[in-house]
Amino acid sequence: MPVYNKEKLATLIAQLSQCGEMRKVPLIRAAMADLVSVVMLAAGPNRVPDALLKQDRRPLVVLTGAEMPPAPPPDLFPQAEELVRWAGAMVVLGLDGQAEHYAAAVQTALAKRRLLMIETNAKRQGEWMELRDSAAPELPVLNIRTSPSSQPDPQASAPAGTVLQ
Numbered sequence: 257m258p259v260y261n262k263e264k265l266a267t268l269i270a271q272l273s274q275c276g277e278m279r280k281v282p283l284i285r286a287a288m289a290d291l292v293s294v295v296m297l298a299a300g301p302n303r304v305p306d307a308l309l310k311q312d313r314r315p316l317v318v319l320t321g322a323e324m325p326p327a328p329p330p331d332l333f334p335q336a337e338e339l340v341r342w343a344g345a346m347v348v349l350g351l352d353g354q355a356e357h358y359a360a361a362v363q364t365a366l367a368k369r370r371l372l373m374i375e376t377n378a379k380r381q382g383e384w385m386e387l388r389d390s391a392a393p394e395l396p397v398l399n400i401r402t403s404p405s406s407q408p409d410p411q412a413s414a415p416a417g418t419v420l421q
Contacts, residue, residue, distance in 0.1 A: 262288050265284055265287060265288045266288065268284060269281055269284055269285070272284075278355055279352070279353050279354055279355045279357070279358055280353075280355075280358050281355060281358070282355055282358045282359035282361075282362055283317065283319075283358040283359075283361060283362055286362040286365075290314060291314065291315070291362065291366065292314055292315045292316065292317050292362060292365045292366070293308075293311075293313075293314050293315070293316045293317070294316075294317045294319060295308065295316065295317070295318050295319065296319045296320075297318055297319065297320045297333065297335075298320075299320075299321075299328035299332040299333055300332065301334065302333075303334065303335050304318055304335060304339070309342055309370075312369075315365040315366055315368070315369045315370070315371070316365070316369070316370055316371070317361060317362075317365045317371045317373055318339055318343075318371070318372050318373065319373045319375065320333055320336075320339070320372070320373070320374050320375065321349075321374050321375030321376050327375075327376040327377040327379065327380045328376075328380070329380055329383050330383055330384055330387045336387060337387060337391045339372050340372060340387055340388050340391040340392050340395065341391050341392050342370060342372070343368075343370050343371060343372035343392070343395060344368030344369050344370040344371065344396075345364050345365075345367075345368040345370070345371050345372075345395065345396045345397070345398070346371070346372045346373075346374070346388055346395055346396070346397040346398070347360070347361050347364065347371065347372075347373045347374065347397070347398045347400070348374045348376065348381055348384050348385065348388075348397060348398070348399045348400065349373070349374065349375050349376065349400050350376055350377060350378045350380075350381030350399070350400060350401045351377070351378065351400065351401065353375065353400070357400055360398065361373050364398070368396070378401065381399070381401060385397070385399060
């Protein structure tokens with residue numbers, strides 16, 4: 257559910273800074289400034305409540321995935337198709353997102369009011385795009401992919417049995 261406690265958000269930014277993980281900071285700062293609400297949705301039986309999806313107070317960003325291996329496919333989100341139809345726009349990050357991607361997501365949310373943002377890996381990215389094509393083919397999407405000349409997606413290339421901490 258959305259975190260409205262600005263002190264907790266400030267603590268989260270400080271913790272991310274200590275870890276060198278500043279990429280989501282533009283999104284968190286926008287939530288602190290009450291520009292957007294953000295819901296982080298993990299795979300599994302979790303759902304975004306209908307009342308929250310229908311709220312109109314401020315733009316809503318539903319952030320799915322978790323950038324941690326293994327990147328869950330759309331079918332592990334029971335609400336995936338509904339969220340694609342709900343969204344005013346969609347961002348699919350098929351690589352480790354950068355701060356500018358999250359800043360662009362904030363701007364998109366402000367313009368479209370309902371943003372579905374998928375954190376995934378290159379292997380799963382096509383599955384999310386197929387879901388978008390079948391559920392809402394007219395939905396504007398920013399599909400951020402690695403280029404063929406770039407390094408392989410680290411999430412997709414970790415050897416079997418690798419433990420990431």
